[in-house]
Amino acid sequence: MEMSGTIKVVIADDHEIFRDGLRLMLQKQPEINLLAEAEDGKELIELIKHLQPDVVITDIKMPRMDGVAAAKHIAEHYPTIGIIALSMFDEEDLIIDMLEAGATGYLLKNADKHEMVDAIKSVYNNDSYYCQHTSISWHNW
C-alpha cells in the first residue's frame, strides 16, 4: 500500500468516551497523526478550515450538525479530504445517505482495530472502504 508520510486525521463523535477510545487506538498507529477531535459536525467543519486533514472519521448522528450535512459540506469545499462514516449499527439508509453525501469509507463503531486502520489507509489512498461486518450489499456503489 502506498504511504506518503503521516496521515493527518480528524475525528467527530458526540460521545466523549468513544472519542477517548478511538484516540488511544489511533495514537498507537505510527502512520496516523490524530490532529483533533470534534463533538459535532459544526465543530468538525471549523477544525477542518484550520487543520486541513487528509482523512476525517465522522459519526452520522450528532447534535447541531449531523454527519451527513458535514460530509456534504466537506465533499463540496474540500474534495481532497477523505471521509469515513462511523455508524453504531449497519443501518442501510443512514449509510447510503453518507455515501451520497461524499463519504468513501464506512465503519461500524465496533469494528476491529485493524479494520479502522485499513479504512483510514484506503480512504487516504483514494480507495473506498466498507466495513466487513455490514450486511449491506455494495454492488451499486
Add this chain to the structure above:
Amino acid sequence: MDPAEKEYFNAVLIVVIVVGIILLYFVITAIRYQRRSLRLHKEKIQAEIDTLENERKRIASDLHDELGPLLSAVKLQINNLETTETNDMQLIEKSSRHIDVIIKKLREISNDLMPNTLLRKGLKKAIEEFISNSQEDYKLPVKFICEQELQLDQNREINLYRIVQEVVHNTVKHAKASMLIIKISIQDNRLFLMTADNGVGFDYFLKIRDNMGLGLRNLQSRTEVMGGEFTCISEPGKGVAYTIEIPV
C-alpha cells in the same frame, strides 16, 4: 264529539306529546352519551398508543444512541491493552466478540422497538426492511406489493407498521402458511392495507366470541384510532385475509 270527550281527547294528546318529548329527550341523550363514550374510548386508545410508542421511541433511542457507543468505546479500550501473554490476548479477543454479540442484540431490540428507517425513510422502506429481516429469522416467504409512494403522517405510519408487524408475527406463530402477501394501495383518498396467507385459518366468529386475543384486538384498535375499518375473512383451512381501510 261532545265537550267532555274533546277535553278527554286533548288531555290524552297532551300526555302523549309530553311522554313523546320525554322519550325523545332520553333517546337523544342516550345517543349523545353513546357517541361521547365512543369518542372517549377512542381518545383513551389513542392516548395509550401514544404513550406506548413514545416510550418505545425513548428506549430505542437510549439503547441506540447511549448504550451502543459506550459498548463500542469499551471494546476499543480493551483492544488497546498491550500484552504478549497468549492467555491475555485470548481473553481480550473473547471479550471483544462478546461485546460484538451484545451490540448486535442491542440493535435488534432497538430496531424492534422503533425502527430508525420508519422515522427517517417512511413506511414503505421500513416495511421492506422489516420483511427482509424477518424472512431471515422466520423463513416465511412474504411478498410486499406497494406501487405508490406513501406520504402519511408519522402516527399513521407507525400504526400501519405495527399492524404489518402483528400480521407477520401472527402468521408465523399460528398460520402454518407457506406464503404471505401484503399489499398497500391508495384509491380515492382511502388507503387499503390487505394481507392474505395460505395457512390453516380460523373461525373468525368463534374467535371473537370466545377470546379475541391480544393480536387481533391490537389490529382493530390501531385501525379504529385511524378512523378506519377492519375486516377479517377466515375459515378453517382457507387462510386468513385482513383488510384495513383508512381515510388519507
